Amino acid sequence: MLGFLDLDDVLNEFTMHALKWYDIDVKYEDIVTRDIVKTAQDHGWEHDAVTFWRYLPQSVWSRCPRSKLFDVISGDYILTAPTTNPSCAAGKIEWLNNNWKKGHIITEHKWLLSKPGRVLVDDSESNIKSWERAGGTGILVPRPWNKNRDKDMVEYTMDKLNDLRL
Numbered sequence: 001m002l003g004f005l006d007l008d009d010v011l012n013e014f015t016m017h018a019l020k021w022y023d024i025d026v027k028y029e030d031i032v033t034r035d036i037v038k039t040a041q042d043h044g045w046e047h048d049a050v051t052f053w054r055y056l057p058q059s060v061w062s063r064c065p066r067s068k069l070f071d072v073i074s075g076d077y078i079l080t081a082p083t084t085n086p087s088c089a090a091g092k093i094e095w096l097n098n099n100w101k102k103g104h105i106i107t108e109h110k111w112l113l114s115k116p117g118r119v120l121v122d123d124s125e126s127n128i129k130s131w132e133r134a135g136g137t138g139i140l141v142p143r144p145w146n147k148n149r150d151k152d153m154v155e156y157t158m159d160k161l162n163d164l165r166l
């Protein structure tokens with residue numbers, strides 16, 4: 001099983017960082033319907049995208065021993081979508097160089113890489129849906145804004161990864 005990992009809110013803490021960085025008065029747990037990207041843009045993110053991403057904290061997944069996460073899936077490709085600001089891609093590449101140092105693909109069309117035998121680990125329901133429609137296996141990482149919000153992020157994701165062993 002070849003694995004692809006989402007960057008924002010999977011390997012990093014994008015949303016929590018955006019709330020702090022732009023002093024947005026919304027609780028992380030309450031981000032259910034709100035478009036945090038739009039909110040961050042309203043607070044000036046587009047003017048400072050490289051710096052924003054440079055300081056994005058790693059999530060629990062980035063801190064996991066690599067062997068734990070990749071015990072089940074092979075490959076360690078980051079699959080991440082850019083915003084419309086070119087400096088977003090630059091900031092993401094800088095983050096990846098500092099924190100990951102492995103393969104990455106920047107595209108908003110993640111599903112183009114989907115096929116049987118490939119798994120996407122992502123917090124976006126629409127990304128998971130289009131990935132699965134194209135034949136791949138999707139694992140929806142629990143976050144407050146998706147339908148898995150009541151599940152434990154690490155436990156649920158690891159269980160789903162372990163299911164792939166069968």
Ligand SMILES: [Mg+2]
Pocket residue numbers: 006007008009010122123124
């Ligand atoms: Mg994401």
